[in-house]
Amino acid sequence: MTLSDYLRSLGFQQIDSQFTSYLFSDNTQKVGIIIDTQLYGTNKPSYRYHEYTSWQNMLMHKFERLYRFIDSEAHEDRLLIDAILNDSTDEYDFRQFGADRQISETDPTRPEYNFESLFEQVYGSKYLHALEREYQYVDLLGKSRYVDYVLKTIEGEIAIELNGESFHHPLHIRQSRYQSQLLKQNSLMKDGIKVYRWSNAGMADEKKFADQIRLYFGEEEKFCSKPTASQFRNISFSLFKHQQDALLDIENGRTQGKNTFLLVLPTGTGKTEVFIADHSNQKKLGNADRALVIVPFKDLREQTKARFIERNPNLIVSSNILDSSADVIVQTTQAIQRQFASLSTDHFDYIVVDEAHHAPAQGLKRVLEHFNPKTLFGCTATDKRLDQKDLAEIFGRYQLNMTLEEAIKQKLLPPIRAFRLESNIDFSQVRFNGKEFVKSDLNKRVILPSRDQLIVDVLSKYFTQQDAVTGQSLATLQGVIFCVDVKHANRLAALLNKHKISAEGVSANSREGLKKYKEGNVRFLCACDLLNEGWDAPNTSIVVMARPTMSKVLYMQQLGRGTRNHPGKEALYAIDVVDSYGPALQPWSLHSIFNLDGYKPFADIFNPNEAFVGEEVILDHLYEHERKLHPIKLFNFEDEFGDYINDEQLARELFVSTGTVKAWVKNQSLLPDKQLPFGSHTLNYYEQSRVDEIREEKNLKYRNxxxxxxxxxxxxxxxxxxxxxxxxxxxxxxxxxxxxxxxxxxxxxxxxxxxxxxxxxxxxxxxxxxxxxxxxxxxxxxxxxxxxxxxxxxxxxxxxxxxxxxxxxxxxxxxxxxxxxxxxxxxxxxxxxxxxxxxxxxxxxxxxxxxxxxxxxxx
Missing domain, CATH: 1.10.10 (Arc Repressor Mutant, subunit A)
Incomplete structure (x- = not known):
């Protein structure tokens, strides 16, 4: 019996067809199932990939649940469709394949780049924070997978896949690969996460794409737009301690303010007894009302549950992560990863990760970043991961429920010290497309020997020095310089090396410098878009913004390369290259990002009058004049124009053409609220509240x-x-x-x-x-x-x-x-x-x- 026949036996009816696919639906019209036929026979159909995705996206929006399968008589395919359509009790142990894409996939693909740009045009830059790139997910068979983007909304998550035709078109790839693609999609859909797909061709019509995402994603008010800062837990690390010694070490750690514990005990020495005993003590003190124990395998889950009950028969022990009545929940890594996001960050008071060496950093990283328990306890018996660095990376990081600024002010992240390098180079002819500077213009005007020399001079003057009294040196601090393109990065690296400051240019095709930098064998990396996100080097103490940008997201991503804590790191030194762009338009800088109107060179931007300490003392010795707070006049594009709409957006609101709006402005029957002169053009902006007024003036019917x-x-x-x-x-x-x-x-x-x-x-x-x-x-x-x-x-x-x-x-x-x-x-x-x-x-x-x-x- 084929899947089509099987669906009919379950009461599904065929309601439509497209290409070689049949669309089935249940009698409620809430569940849709696409069955693909004839994909791999001798008579292959012919259709373009964007046609395939466009139809599916439309149906994904229409149905509450939409699944897709290849028509088959195979027994395993019947089992899979049963697992998806019904509440299957089948469980699979977690399986991790390949590298962590959040680290290895540092560059967006061309479709991803286009998607981000178009998304920003439709919703605005502040809502890019609602997109999580390289989102890790565990499918129904326990395999770790990645989704290109997940859009976080108050109503749930929406998955977005940006595909290349040659790698994803079912007619161009092997059947096994297509089935794997469908497994990921169906797993997400079973968990209530809709999946929308686009290729470059599908996004080619920008106006149509804008309407599509408005329709499919909804209004921006539902997006989670607040960016968060990361922090590292204060970890206590103990090796090969026996039970009583281990418990004593843990208690000593708590008195020192630690709440995360990593324990390595040889096999057979009772590590399970250690965390059961510690949990029991903490529960008596009221610090472990709800506990979660994460194990890698189903067999170990049952053993651990039995051990808890054996030690305390009064405990309610469950495997249902949503069971609010349970004292202890013991569940596999695979199950946790597919369910944790629906729970609050403080849902569990006490979390244990048993057999931690079986759980790769990629598998547990997002779970442990999400939760912030009173106690986090990891233990392992392996001799393959005894170095603290690897295990600490698994357990240490979590998300702060605060912005970057709040985290810095509370001293949870290193302070930022700013330096404004004024080039006095005229960039007034660099074109601006309403969102970002035109890169071809930047190439012509930013890559100037005199401008590059200014950057090198600043680094040579301030970061090759040491204090004569203490001997403390700034010459070992490492940093990243963000450049316009590969040519600019390589040219600036060569200039730094010429001045005896080790540097390497890095790009998507030249990554050798990344390893040298992390090992401390090169001081500066000169990068274009490679390091904007997805790359981690806490040893970064200096960032130089040599690439002007009007994108707040891009600036914050670049700044974020240096906002991590690191042993011996006193501060992040951010150097803004401030060029002349005319009176109305200025790129983002530290001061405009945080809306600061006062500047003192290399002072803490949030505490500029604080007494000099450490590295700042060395910097102060270099000044020939008194360091004082200088007032600066800033132009903040988002503050000035962020709540206004432009000609194109007004036209969309009124359901008229952009040409019509521009004609009204030209004949002065419509007056913009603000105008931004730019070269030979003028950009027009309107208050959102005026839309209804303009509609009435123009005698236009209300349309949406x-x-x-x-x-x-x-x-x-x-x-x-x-x-x-x-x-x-x-x-x-x-x-x-x-x-x-x-x-x-x-x-x-x-x-x-x-x-x-x-x-x-x-x-x-x-x-x-x-x-x-x-x-x-x-x-x-x-x-x-x-x-x-x-x-x-x-x-x-x-x-x-x-x-x-x-x-x-x-x-x-x-x-x-x-x-x-x-x-x-x-x-x-x-x-x-x-x-x-x-x-x-x-x-x-x-x-x-x-x-x-x-x-x-x-x-």
Whole structure:
């Protein structure tokens, strides 16, 4: 029995099909299942990957649960579909494969880069914090997997996969790989996490993509936008201590303020007895009301549960992580990783990680970062991980429920000391696209020998010195310089080496310097976008912002490379290269990020008047003038314009074209609230609260996504036909639209030409007198006809945001919101009106004797 037959036996009904896939649904219409057929036979179908993902995304939004399988008669596939559709009791031990992608995948792929940029354009930079990159997840079979992004919202998580066609298209990859891809997707969906997929081609039409993510992700008010700081627990580490000695060490550690304990005991010496005894003591003191014990295997879980009950029969011991009545929950790593995110950070008072050497850092890292118990206890018997560094990295890190600024002010993270290096180089001609500086312009103007020399001079002057009295030196401090591109990074590294400061340029294709840096064999790394995120070197004490940016997220990512604690590290020294950008526009700097209007060189930015200590004493000796607080005038783009909308956003709110808004501004019938001069252009911004006022002034009807269908029918009811183009175009759009409302332009154009040629042949006239469509030579001119379609009928629909055009894909498409809201019978209703209107039009303008009942045949 195939899966299709099996679904029917379970009461599912086939309700649709697309390509070689069948769509089934249960009688509630809440669960959808796609069954793929004929993918790997001799008669392979042909469709583009963005078509595959577009249909699936639409269905993912429609159904509460959407699963996807390959049609099969294999027994294991039946078991898998049962596990997903039912509450399966099958359990699997945790399995980790490959490297930690949060560390190894430091560079975003091209689709990921495009997604971040477009997401920021739609929702704004502050909501990029709601995206977690390289999100680790454990699938239904216990295997550790990664999702490109997870969007954190107050209603739950949304998974986003940014795919390359050659690596993810089911027609281009092996069946085993595609099944693995589906297993990850189905596992996420079973846990209530919807999965949306895009490729570069799927994001090529930016306007359509913006509408899609608005529809699928919802409004930004639901996003979790607050960035958090990381901290390391105060850890007590004990090796090969027997039970009583180990318990005594733990108690001594608690008196010193420690709450995290890592214990190594040889096999058979009773490490389980140690944490059971410690838990019992802490429970009596009221410090362990709810405990969690994480073990790597199912067998060990049952043994540990039995041991707890044997020592204290009154304990309620469970394996259900959500059991609020249990005193102790013992569960496997695999199960914990799939359930922990729904619990609060203080849900457990006492957490034990048993057999810690079996649990890789990647597997437990996110779990242990999430929880902040009163006691965290790890133990192992292995001799393979006796160094404190490896185990501490597993257990030590957790998330602070505070911003970076709050963590620094509370001295949980090192202070930041700022230096503003003013270059006096004029960058006023560097173009700004409304969100970020144009990189090609930065390449021309930032990579200047004189500017690079200023950076080297500052590092030479301040960070090659030592104190004559104490002998303390700044010449060993390491740092990262963020550059515009690879060329800039390599050039700056060469200049530093020339001045006897060891440095290496690093990029996606040149990573050799990363290892040398961590080992302390090179002082500075010159990097472009490589180190913005996903790379960790706590020994970084200096960051130089040599790449100007208007992206707050990018700046904070770069700054974050140095905000980690490290033995002997007094502070992070942040050097902002401050260029001249004119009076209205300034890139982000430390002072604008934290809204500070006073500057004292190398002083703690939050405590500038604090007495000099340590390294700062050495820096102070270098000054020839008194260090004083200088007032600085800052331009904060987000503060000035963050709550305003631009021309494009206003047009979207009003459901008019951007050109219409700009025309209003030009003829002064609309006055922007703020304007930002930029070269020969002016960027216009409007208060969000004025949208309703402008709509009323322009006598525009209130329209939003909920009214899109009614707006479309209202538009058609106007019957504004200067020519027949709109009628024929819409009939052809409906003829060729796929399940997602997309149409291949070249296919539509061929039918468009064919229809008018038939009229011309039959009646000697295809349109009104003097229309170019009455010329057969013109009808054969593909570029001319294409231009005509896009400028005439299509533009009328595009202006109202009913349709979109993607030149790169050769596609036209209905707006996704409109397409989704068209009800049963709507398409036939539209066809009926267009055929009736077309017959009336052609009878009036083309053939007085009557065009005939079947004039629309073929379209």
């Amino acid at each position: 996504e909920d009214t899109r269908r009614d707006d479309f029918f209202e538009f058609l009811e106007q019957r504004d036909y200067s020519f027949s183009f709109k009628i024929i175009f819409l009939l052809l759009m409906l003829k060729h639209a796929d399940k997602t409302g997309e149409v291949t332009l070249s296919l539509l154009r061929a039918d468009y030409q064919s229809f008018y040629k038939k009229l011309l042949t039959k009646y000697g006239q295809a349109e009104k007198t003097n229309s170019p469509l009455n010329n057969e030579e013109y009808l054969d001119d593909v570029p001319a006809i294409t231009k005509s379609i896009l400028q005439n009928p299509f533009e009328k629909f595009e202006r109202k945001n009913f349709m979109y055009h993607s030149k790169e894909l050769d596609k036209l498409a209905f707006d996704p919101v409109l397409w989704e809201n068209l009800e049963n019978g709507d398409i036939e209703l539209i066809r009926k009106q267009m055929r009736s209107d077309g017959e009336a039009y052609f009878n009036k303008h083309v053939e007085a004797g009557g065009i005939g009942d079947n004039w629309y045949e073929g379209i």
